[in-house]
Amino acid sequence: MLNHYRNDIFLKSGLITQEVYAQIEEMSKSLNKSFLKVTLNYAFLSRLKFKEHLQSLNISFFQFDYTSLSKIKKELTKEEFDFLLDQNLYPLTLKEGKVDLVTADPSDDISITRFKVFFGYEVGTIYIGEDLDIVKAMHMTYGGVILRKAVFELYEKDTKSSALETFTLRQVLVLGILGFIFLSVLLFYPVTTLIGLNLFINLFLLLAIGFKFLLTVVGARSETIQKISQAELSEIKDEDLPYYTIQLPVFKESEVIYKLASNLQNLDYPKEKLDVKLLIESDDEVTFNAVKNLKFPCIFDPVIIPYAQPKTKPKACNYGLHFSKGTYLTIYDAEDIPDSDQLKMVHSLFKKLPEEYIVIQCALNYFNKTENFLTRMFTLEYSYWFDYMLPGLDGLKVPIPLGGTSNHFKFDKLIELGGWDGFNVTEDADLGIRAYAKGYKVTVLNSTTYEEANNAFYNWIRQRSRWIKGYMQTYLVHMRNPAKLYREVGLNGFLGFQFFIGGTFFTFLAYPVLLLLFLFYIFLTFDISSHFVGSLNTEIINFFKLIFPEWVIIISVFNFMAGNLLMIYINMIAVFRRKSYSLILYAITNPVYWLMHSISAYKGLFQLVSKPFYWEKTNHGLTKEHKPETE
Incomplete structure (x- = not known):
């Protein structure tokens, strides 16, 4: 039975x-949301504390059977859907013009009245449920x-831009014809063909690495990322700031939910102008229960994504778009710690940029950089990628493949682009290329x-x-029609796309080949083969010497050494x-790190054929360090 005295629930109890x-x-x-919705989603009260208080009042919670949920209408309009979510209400059954309701707040007669007016139904029995259970239902x-x-x-909007079809019929035919020509030439001119293939691999590898070096030089000279000063930030008034959506896609991330809630509290942005969507898969009970039992207040509005394949981050983000209301939108991963003034910086930069700039990519780096060898190498890689490579692309006016998080969009333009490709496992890089192809611009921010x-x-x-499989997907999608691209x-x-997107995975695939040739060169140069004559077939050695003459090996070794250096x-x-x-x-240990990339590249290539949309889950929360280090 409804208690109409909200004071008793929230004030007299001391909540x-x-x-x-x-x-x-x-x-x-002002937000047209229920009192409890604001209380729980804007960090005024923890869900666990509210739940425990209701239990102390001997209130039992309605238990949903998610396998047999009833509908009051076949489909709700988007306006009706949003209304019920904002009021924390779930209509159970409609009988003789009356609807039974589940509400999360026993004292909320205001939302009940709004429901009657909005739908025109009378209300029958009222049950009390947990707010997250209502959202999920x-x-x-x-x-x-x-x-x-x-x-x-x-x-459906732009079939040729989707990675749903990994290889188009035209691509299969072209690859088949090229393969047939190669095998035919190989049959009749085996030595010349293999030498030519070797030279092609070496040439492309040299150009790809040379292009990255050029980007580094341009990025090092570029001052374009120094775009917003602290003086400009200090002049921003909270009342002038727009509504800002933050999407937080999570999957089996209960171990970092507490960190996430804490990190969001540190953002220097008006609480009432944040639209934070925590995207949880409906079958992810671990994360769902972790959020239900958070011990401290948090700023996010949970969105539960119904089960569907492919189970990918872009699919979850696309679903979240339909419930987002910001002028701008960004994505953070669960463990992310953004600079506290990042949202204000992005807003200030968008105000200064021409209209065609619709995405701002902020730099990514790591807070546990000195934990072990792997984290140190990862930090080096991200530092040159975001501090030099992307500014270099920006400086050369080449399409910028976006990073996985901290890319800030003009919301209306993101919708115009069709959101993310739910079948591309590096949806961010793909979207950056699609934006550029539509005449829009991407820039980077310090x-x-x-x-x-x-x-x-x-x-x-x-x-x-x-990641590498996603780059392969992105390359195949945008090279379906090279002339159009x-x-x-x-x-x-076009050249930047070839050497940056194509060159990235090609380099990792070719690296072991060059490494083997380097070892073969050492094998021959120091006459190591003489020690194995008894066990090695001399004819095999001579055949290798024939298809890899000394001048070819010298070129390969030069590329190997120059590329590594x-x-x-x-x-x-x-x-x-x-x-x-x-x-x-x-x-100095980068050659070893590259070999790890090659292992990943061949695994990604195998999965590109066997399971192209499979999202390899990365486990987070493994580190013991939680704050950015200062030098």
């Missing part, structure tokens, strides 16, 4: 103070239409989000194989912008 009560009531009116009951859009909208560097070998391989992005963009140099200079001088000697 919140009179001052906070007034603030919540004001926000509830709502999405699982009425989220089907939105879920389909989240998965297939890009494919604000950092700190993440957790992967500190476990097999976990790192899983993550990196997914050239027209859309121009010569600089260039990447060591790039890694070394990466430490200077962030003054991480303790990492500089680790750059």
